[in-house]
Amino acid sequence: MxxxxxxxxxxxxxxxxxxxxxxxxxxxxxxxxxxxxxxxxxxxxxxxxxxxxxxxxxxxxxxxxxxxxxxxxxxxxxxxxxxxxxxxxxxxxxxxxxxxxxxxxxxxxxxxxxxxxxxxxxxxxxxxxxxxxxxxxxxxxxxxxxxxxxxxxxxxxxxTSRLSDLQLKRVLDFIEAQIQTPLSLDTLSKVAGVSNSHLRTWFKAATGLTVHRYVLRRRIEKARLLLLASDFSISEVAHLTGFAHKSHLAHWMRREIGETPRGLKRTRS
Structure with missing residues (x-):
């Protein structure tokens, strides 16, 4: 009413x-x-x-x-x-x-x-x-x-020569909450309330990483923790952290941290 x-x-x-x-x-x-x-x-x-x-x-x-x-x-x-x-x-x-x-x-x-x-x-x-x-x-x-x-x-x-603390927090929180889903620059720019080009520039200035690299690293870190502390299979972990499949996860994990999902699984036993 x-x-x-x-x-x-x-x-x-x-x-x-x-x-x-x-x-x-x-x-x-x-x-x-x-x-x-x-x-x-x-x-x-x-x-x-x-x-x-x-x-x-x-x-x-x-x-x-x-x-x-x-x-x-x-x-x-x-x-x-x-x-x-x-x-x-x-x-x-x-x-x-x-x-x-x-x-x-x-x-x-x-x-x-x-x-x-x-x-x-x-x-x-x-x-x-x-x-x-x-x-x-x-x-x-x-x-x-x-x-x-x-x-x-x-x-x-x-x-808006930079992302405000609130804008950056909103983007980071959104990434954490939606880490399992496909993320686009267009969606994240709307969360921040800025244009795509500004988000690309200001996000890197604030974090030292491109948006893509930041999201990738957060996915790898979450996957690493799940592999070490849960009974999820490698395929399940890949799905829960936004990777297309377990080979996709293995490729980026090896490239970014020098570890493999199987190797991390073995350290638990």
Whole structure:
């Protein structure tokens, strides 16, 4: 059930407190930019696009630009604030700031930004008491939000000159959780929230390894531990660690650590 304001669509900025039931939460394409701020306790959700679970916490922000769609599967009921901004507002502010090239916003997930959250709360508080501050207040909030969103876009090259600690942790955690399944650079880049080319460059800068080499080594290490500490067959270990077959595992294990699956099995006896 959605509880939202009846503010006219023509306004430059509107706010709608939403209560979303557990299950599928879908945002169809719209002709306005949408900023959603999670206001409930930690909510576990599943994103089919990247094939993994996320935990949304109070203050987490999702930005869905005009013309884009979004959504996820929530395990429990949750509340969010949906801010809706007209593209004309963003374009006008960008022009005034001399930042016309940033007229198009990029999709963002689980963003943390105290200024956006503060502006949203101020607009929500005014809305709750009947908007006594009038259109001027709402317009001022809308402009301030537009400025902040444009600042994020302008600072993107500097801000994302490397993977943040959180981005890197998400990628590493995803690799560990999905080590058995085929992994692609496209999937991992979506988990990190960056482009494929940036992930390739920044992942190596952060870990000293290419994405492929890191995943390979994590698979070999997990396979080594399973061979030493479990009764799984070599074929079963290969399957559990994402190798095509036991010969594939043996090839890379010999190449990377100078050991073979059979040799490791023998050390247990």
């Amino acid at each position: 959605h509880e939202q304001s009846a503010a006219p669509e023509a306004k430059a900025v509107t706010i709608a407190p939403l209560q979303i039931e557990a299950g599928s939460f879908q945002l169809p394409q719209a002709n306005r930019h949408r900023v959603l701020i999670h206001v409930s306790a930690a909510t576990r959700s599943y994103c089919g696009q990247v094939g993994r679970h996320f935990v949304r916490r109070a203050g987490d922000i999702d930005l869905v630009p005009a013309g884009e769609e979004g959504g996820f599967e929530a395990e429990t009921q949750f509340k969010t604030l949906e801010l809706s901004l007209s593209p004309a507002l963003i374009e006008n502010v960008a022009t005034e700031l001399g930042s016309g090239s940033f007229g198009r916003l990029e999709t963002r997930h689980l963003l943390r930004d105290e200024r956006i959250e503060h502006l949203a709360r101020a607009l929500e508080n005014d809305f709750r008491v009947g908007s006594p501050s009038g259109a001027l207040f709402a317009d001022s909030i809308g402009i301030a939000l537009a400025v902040r969103l444009l600042e994020l876009e302008e600072k993107e090259p500097e801000r």
